[in-house]
Amino acid sequence: MSDLLQLRRGDSDSRKIWGGVKQTTTPAYTVKNLQTDLKSVGVYTEKVDGGFGKISENALKFFQWVLVNSDAAVKNKTLIKQIAIPKLIVSGRLDPVTASHLQTWIKNKLSATGDLVRVDTTKLSNISLGHGFKHIAKPRVKKTDLVISTEALGMVKLMNETAAKLGLSIMINQAFRLNNVKVSGAVVPPATKSQHLIGHAIDCNIVDGDTWNNSRDFKKHRQTADAEKFIARMKKASHRWGGDFGRVDTPHFDKQLDASSFSYDAKFYLNQKQIVSGAPIELQTISD
């Protein structure tokens, strides 16, 4: 690694371009080496072809994003804690710091993972899974688990606390959603971007006695006063409520992550992969 060139988009093993410059000698670490390593750490799924295009650049950025933002990795199907490196720049170039960490990950057989966690809803006083809730049918997910991003855990905790104070029950219809599941008989194209796809959203009904406060109740302004208080409390904590959207979606709450940001793309890739690959999903306890 001593003659490491900062590999970048446009580099090509076949055209002998490394570090953005045509070279006369082949460096010790080529684009193919990088692609192989990125594959090993679970952020590159395409062919190892020696061409540093947009997909390779994104894979490298995913890895850098993980180094900056994540404190977890998978080793031998077990979740292990990592120390994040907040000062690293997510550039898509193989700078020396990224290269060094990449080699450490390879040596330690680490793989990148998402930030999804499981919450055992049977332990929550005022949150239940509704009749329409479909659990994620993966071996590591129990039927009573709510799967959500670590970043949205605070939203679940606040929902439970607020509902308890107001004497409400929160019935969850859905939280994390798998993307592009091949559904036989699907009739409309699914959305490609949603806060559900990264585990930042919850669809629910705010049940107040016999009133479900469903979409029709809100449309006809029949929602209860305590449901309004609940919503106000969630909004005060900077959570979005779908009733405020231009395209109204009253059961929806989320902790928004800008869907046009790279962070969204990284989280989308890693969290979807976490479920599909059967990676561990930590169980989190939310205390009342």
Added chain:
Amino acid sequence: MNYRLFLTKAFACLFFASGLVQADTDLLDKVNRDLSSGHIVVVYQMLNDDTASEQYADWAYYLNDFASSNSPLYKFYSTDVAFNNRLVENGLDITDSYTLFLKKDALSFFYEGVVVESLVYLAVQAHYSEEDFLPVYRAFIPDEVTVKLD
């Protein structure tokens, strides 16, 4: 020359217009055929074409999920002009998005707005299948309507 151009345009208009009429008639025909053969038919109008919105994401997810679990008994169609006209003749307000559930010799249900709760579908399904109609479904079952299509 102008006359020929006029004729070409006129024929083109007629061709496309007849195509539309044909397509519109097809939906009514299809729905009637499906109902006669014992299917439950779901006709929807989704006016939100912003596929990046959470409303669209939720609507598409719950509709697809329901369709995947209930095909081929249930048939799903996006509405068209002729079908909407027929609903207007039946006194329904179709200015908003809607979902209409139909079954031969059974109640029809009309949900005005965008369905973003799976319980709406489950309530209709429970009603038509004569499964246990849970108390919760009462809050979600759409409005009963009378629709004559033939």
